[in-house]
Amino acid sequence: xxxxxTEYSSAWILVALLLGAxxxxxxxxxxxxxxxxxxxxxxxxxxxxxxxxxxILLIGxxxxxxxxxxxxxxxxxxxxxxxxxxLQEDSTKxxxxxxxxxxxxxxxxxxxxxxxxxxxxELENDSLRNxxxxxxxxxxFNYTSSPISDLLKSIQSEFENRNLSNVVLLSDGAxxxxxxxxxSPYSFSLQTIGVGDTIPKKDIILxxxxxxxxxxxxxxxxxxxxxxxxxFENREITVILSQNGKTISTKKAKFSSNPNDLKSxxxxxxxxxxxxxxxxxxxxxxxxxxTKQNNTAHAYIDIIDSKEKILLVAAxxxxxxxxxxxxxxxxxxxxxDIYLPYIHLPHxxxxxxxxxxxxxxxxxxxxxxxxxxxxxxxLRKLTSAELFVIGAQSDYNAFNSLNTGVKxxxxxxxxxxxxxxxxxxxxxxxxxxxxxxxxxSYPPALVPFADYDISPQAEIMLYQRxxxxxxxxxxVVMSEKNGKKAGVWLAENTWQWxxxxxxxxxxQEGYDALLxxxxxxxxxxxxxxxxxxxxxxSQFSTSDGVSFDVEIYNAIYEPLLGQNIRLEIKDEExxxxxxxxxxxxxxxRYSASALPEGAYSFKATTQLDGKTEVSxxxxxxxxxxxxxxxxxxxxxxxxxxxxQNKGNFYTLNNLQVLQxxxxxxxxxxxxxxxxxxxxxxxxxxxxxxxxGLASFEWGVRKFQGGY
Numbered sequence: 026x027x028x029x030x031t032e033y034s035s036a037w038i039l040v041a042l043l044l045g046a047x048x049x050x051x052x053x054x055x056x057x058x059x060x061x062x063x064x065x066x067x068x069x070x071x072x073x074x075x076x077x078x079x080x081i082l083l084i085g086x087x088x089x090x091x092x093x094x095x096x097x098x099x100x101x102x103x104x105x106x107x108x109x110x111x112l113q114e115d116s117t118k119x120x121x122x123x124x125x126x127x128x129x130x131x132x133x134x135x136x137x138x139x140x141x142x143x144x145x146x147e148l149e150n151d152s153l154r155n156x157x158x159x160x161x162x163x164x165x166f167n168y169t170s171s172p173i174s175d176l177l178k179s180i181q182s183e184f185e186n187r188n189l190s191n192v193v194l195l196s197d198g199a200x201x202x203x204x205x206x207x208x209s210p211y212s213f214s215l216q217t218i219g220v221g222d223t224i225p226k227k228d229i230i231l232x233x234x235x236x237x238x239x240x241x242x243x244x245x246x247x248x249x250x251x252x253x254x255x256x257f258e259n260r261e262i263t264v265i266l267s268q269n270g271k272t273i274s275t276k277k278a279k280f281s282s283n284p285n286d287l288k289s290x291x292x293x294x295x296x297x298x299x300x301x302x303x304x305x306x307x308x309x310x311x312x313x314x315x316t317k318q319n320n321t322a323h324a325y326i327d328i329i330d331s332k333e334k335i336l337l338v339a340a341x342x343x344x345x346x347x348x349x350x351x352x353x354x355x356x357x358x359x360x361x362d363i364y365l366p367y368i369h370l371p372h373x374x375x376x377x378x379x380x381x382x383x384x385x386x387x388x389x390x391x392x393x394x395x396x397x398x399x400x401x402x403x404l405r406k407l408t409s410a411e412l413f414v415i416g417a418q419s420d421y422n423a424f425n426s427l428n429t430g431v432k433x434x435x436x437x438x439x440x441x442x443x444x445x446x447x448x449x450x451x452x453x454x455x456x457x458x459x460x461x462x463x464x465x466s467y468p469p470a471l472v473p474f475a476d477y478d479i480s481p482q483a484e485i486m487l488y489q490r491x492x493x494x495x496x497x498x499x500x501v502v503m504s505e506k507n508g509k510k511a512g513v514w515l516a517e518n519t520w521q522w523x524x525x526x527x528x529x530x531x532x533q534e535g536y537d538a539l540l541x542x543x544x545x546x547x548x549x550x551x552x553x554x555x556x557x558x559x560x561x562x563s564q565f566s567t568s569d570g571v572s573f574d575v576e577i578y579n580a581i582y583e584p585l586l587g588q589n590i591r592l593e594i595k596d597e598e599x600x601x602x603x604x605x606x607x608x609x610x611x612x613x614r615y616s617a618s619a620l621p622e623g624a625y626s627f628k629a630t631t632q633l634d635g636k637t638e639v640s641x642x643x644x645x646x647x648x649x650x651x652x653x654x655x656x657x658x659x660x661x662x663x664x665x666x667x668x669q670n671k672g673n674f675y676t677l678n679n680l681q682v683l684q685x686x687x688x689x690x691x692x693x694x695x696x697x698x699x700x701x702x703x704x705x706x707x708x709x710x711x712x713x714x715x716x717g718l719a720s721f722e723w724g725v726r727k728f729q730g731g732y
Contacts, residue, residue, distance in 0.1 A: 028089040037084045045077030064729070068722055075718040078711070086705040095694045098190035099139040100687065101180055102126055105196030106144045106164050107171040112316065113197065113221040113656045122195065122220070122677055123164065129684045137692035138190065144168075145176055169568050169649040172202040181211050188695040189213050191687065194666065197221035198659035201651045207665040215670035216683060221658030226315035227256035230654055231308055232287070234322040238563070240296045241357060242330040248292045250306045250322065256313075258282045263309040266292045268302065269597075296328040301624040301643045303597060318653040325564065325624055325645040332360040333383040333548055338404060339365055340392035340418060348520035349386065349414075352537040353544065366390075366400050382408045383548040389416040389517075391423035398423065410510045410547040415473065416517035429511045430483030430504030435475040442469035443489040443516070445500050451486045453503055454542045456535075463535035468525050470516040472500065477515075482506045486543075489515075503546065510547045555582070556638035558592070558629035561614065567648045572616045575608050577631065584611035585633075592617070593628045622648040 053069040110119060130140040145168040173196055180192055192211075195218040200206055233251040240246040250264060261279040265272055278288045294304070308320040335353060339346055346363070353361050362382075385408045391397035397420070405411070413429055417440070425432045447461045472489060479485065483504035489496050502513045523536040557576040565571050573592070577585045592604040594617065606615050629640045660674070667674040675683045705711055 038081055041080035041084065042077050044080050045073040045075075048076045049073040064725065068725060071718050071722045075715045075722075079715055082706045082711070088703050088705050088708070090703075093696060095696055096188045097137055097139045097694050098188045098692050099141060099184065100130070100133055100190050101141050101143055101184070101192045102130065103143045103176055103180060103192055103194045103196075104145075104164055105171060105173060105176070105194070106146065106166045107168045107197075108166060108653070109171060109199055109656060110197055110220060111166045112318075112653065113226075113658060118677055119166070119220065122218070122680060125680055125684060126193070126195070129687055132688050136688070137694075138690075143176065143180055145170075145172065169566070170202045170651045171196075171200045173198075173200045173206040174203040174208070177206060177211055177215075181213065184213070190690065190692075191216060191672075193218065193683070193687075194663075195220060196663065198662035198666075199655050199657065200662070201655065205662070207662050207669060210669040213670065214672050215666055216672040216675065216687075217663040217667045218675050218677070218680065218683065219658065219660045219663045220677060223658045223660050225255050225657050227313050228315040228319070228656065229254045229257055229262060229308055229311055230319045231306065231322045232654060234306055234324055236304075236324045236326060238325075239327045239329060241332065242296050242299055242328055244357075245293055245295050246326065248294060248304060248306065248324050250290045250292075252278065252288045252290060252308060254280055254286065255284070257311060258284060258286075260311065262288075262311065264290050265307045265309065266294075267305045267307065273304075296326075299328050299330050300626075301325055301327050301645060303624045303645075315656060316653060319650060322650075323622060323647060325647065327563075327643070332358055334360045334362070334381070335384045335386065335544065335548070336362045336364055336382045336404075336407070337386040337388060338390050338400075339363070339388040340367060340390050340394065340397070341365070342368070343388060343416075344520040345414065345416075345517065346388055348523045348536070349388075349540065352523065352533070352540045355537060356541065359544070366397070383550075384408060384410045384412065384544060386412045386414065388414045389418040391420045392418045393420045394418065409508065409550070412512040412514060412543065412547060414514045414517075417471070421473070421475075428506070429513055430480045430506070431499065431502050431513045431515075432478040433473055433475050433515075434478065435473050437474060439474040440471040441474050441489065441491060443472050443491055443496075443500065444469055445487040445516075446490045446495055448485050448488055451484060453484060453486070454546050456538060456542065460535045460538045463526055463530070466525065466529060467522045470519050470522065472498075472515050472517070480504060480506075501543070503543075508551070512543055512547050514543075554638075554640070555579070555585075555633055556629075556631055556640055558590075558627070558640040559642060560627070560644040562644070564645045564647055565620070567619060567622055567646055570616045570619050571625075571644065571646065572614055573627075573629075575613045575615055575629075576611075577608060577633070580634070586611060588631050588633075590615075590629060590631045594620070595626050595628075596621075597623050597625075620646045622646050 049069040049072040052072060053065055104123075134140055142164075144164060173194075177192070177194070191214050193216045197220050198206075199221070230253050231250060232253050235247075235249040235251070237246055248266065252262065252264065254260070257280055259280060259282055261277055264276050264278065266274045266276075273294065274292050276290050276292070278290055280286045280288065292306075296302075302325070304324040304326065306322050306324065310317050310320055314320075337346060337349060342365070350361055350363070353359050385404055387401075387404075391401055401423075411429070413424065413427075415424070415433070421433045421435055444467045445464045447456065447464070477499055479499060479502065483502050485499045485502050487499070487501040489498040489500045499513075500515055502515075504511050504513075519536075523533045526533045526536050555578045558573050561572045561574055571594070575590065577588050579585045586608055588608055590606055590608060592606070592615070594602045594604070596602075602617075602620075604615070604617055608615075624643065624645050626643045627641065631638050660676075664674045666672075673683070673686075
């Protein structure tokens with residue numbers, strides 16, 4: 026029965042009633058009317074009623090109700106539908122077990138239990154939840170991994186604070202993703218059904234394949250296969266590397282008498298073709314192997330022919346140049362040249378200044394001694410990114426005229442000895458705390474004793490620290506103006522930083538990361554394309570769809586929607602799949618269907634301002650074979666799971682015992698009693714009553730001639 030409350034003192038209800046009575050008396054008391062006394066009293070009562078109710082609602086009348094809900098106990102059947110189940114257990118036995126589970130579920134529902142199913146696939150797609158509808162024939166044992174702990178944790182989270190009677194897990198106990206399922210107990214009673222064969226199978230397994238994702242045209246790169254076995258002691262195997270059906274290399278290896286022997290077999294390959302190259306490593310099958318599914322692995326390597334070109338220009342040799350060169354050439358993506366305009370030595374690599382460069386580094390150039398301006402004018406036409414390294418031989422006046430974002434106003438001919446410290450507000454890129462912490466141990470470098478003017482487009486990356494005093498003077502500055510990026514490095518003799526870092530840490534990660542991030546920022550070109558289509562990952566799984574991010578802009582780079590887009594995806598054999606779609610949101614992501622394993626190229630086209638815009642690229646699709654790497658059931662895990670969670674372990678042979686145990690349980694519903702507090706003014710029938718009474722009063726008065 027509902028209870029009515031009010032936000033204010035209940036005395037206001039009396040005021041509301043008096044207001045209604047006063048309004049009715051004022052309108053109808055001692056007043057001549059065209060209707061009789063009975064109608065006079067009835068209309069006065071109606072006026073009193075709806076005015077009083079309306080006034081009471083305005084003071085915040087609340088209605089308190091207690092709602093009782095009964096929830097039946099739920100039994101969840103969790104099915105490990107990974108591919109390893111059918112790999113090691115007869116499908117007839119599995120189907121018989123599923124039919125028994127389905128019959129048990131029907132009996133439980135007849136007794137008053139709720140029954141639900143959960144499988145591994147639902148972990149990644151919630152829309153599949155509850156789609157089995159008490160029909161286990163819809164379960165496909167083709168999931169490519171076995172995250173059993175994730176399955177149980179998802180059930181625990183979903184049924185928290187609910188009436189969960191039992192969870193029944195059917196699995197082989199072999200997990201290859203996530204945590205060990207028996208690492209900690211769960212909050213529900215868990216019965217386990219073990220399926221599969223616990224006897225190790227005689228098998229040769231290509232366990233892992235290691236390789237770089239990228240290599241450069243003309244270089245050599247390794248592919249390393251790790252091979253293990255069960256039951257093939259002292260046996261020689263043959264491993265073949267092939268591409269496009271042609272054998273590239275063949276190697277042999279012999280297992281020792283150790284039953285856990287692991288062989289690493291390395292192939293060294295030369296990159297001869299650009300683009301994504303597909304290599305296949307295969308172990309020649311041996312007689313008596315349990316399965317051949319784990320004898321093959323695929324490697325997809327992107328062979329590129331576009332190293333970024335960096336030129337260092339210097340007036341004279343200097344130890345800093347060697348430090349810069351050593352740090353830059355650690356990255357194979359960079360081609361590093363040196364140009365000395367005033368010195369021509371045969372042992373120094375030089376350039377003819379004919380090609381464009383991604384970045385030019387000017388080391389103390391323009392300088393005081395030479396005539397750099399004509400050379401500098403030619404150099405600056407070769408790139409849109411520059412890094413100026415300032416030192417004692419730099420010509421400050423000539424440098425200040427270059428509009429780099431920094432102007433130096435020297436205070437005499439002196440230098441300061443400083444070490445760097447990071448500007449925490451710098452936003453262009455980041456270094457790790459470990460890399461930044463190494464700055465404190467650097468020996469002092471020389472910087473001009475000067476005042477500095479920093480343009481609004483410039484951002485200080487490193488400040489100067491003199492002794493223990495952190496100044497606001499810049500040490501390294503980044504700027505961008507009119508599409509041209511510039512960096513200014515105001516320190517000389519920083520080669521000592523790299524040398525000192527190796528002496529203390531046996532590596533130069535801090536110095537090299539600092540210079541690498543600067544070069545990467547300066548040499549990265551802004552993407553000005555108005556139509557961009559890119560895969561959301563460089564590699565997809567055969568069990569997933571392939572998705573693309575799509576960006577389309579108008580002439581002023583505002584998102585453009587409603588464009589018709591044609592996407593063509595071509596496989597290694599030249600077969601093309603065509604998709605058409607329209608971008609109806611920004612950002613927009615298009616998902617194509619799942620594709621077979623292989624290397625693919627794509628071409629996307631659309632019309633912009635009457636012209637065809639094209640976006641191209643590549644990606645790979647790889648089959649995950651985790652399930653074939655271990656075809657042995659682990660009943661120990663299943664027993665521990667049952668023991669830790671107040672349950673019992675069963676096999677397919679004694680499944681009837683589990684059925685009887687579940688069906689003998691008596692369902693006990695859980696009673697939930699919830700308090701519900703609602704504002705009376707929000708009840709539709711209250712407002713309908715007020716409107717009806719007011720309308721009825723108005724209608725009688727109108728009909729009787731009262732208006």
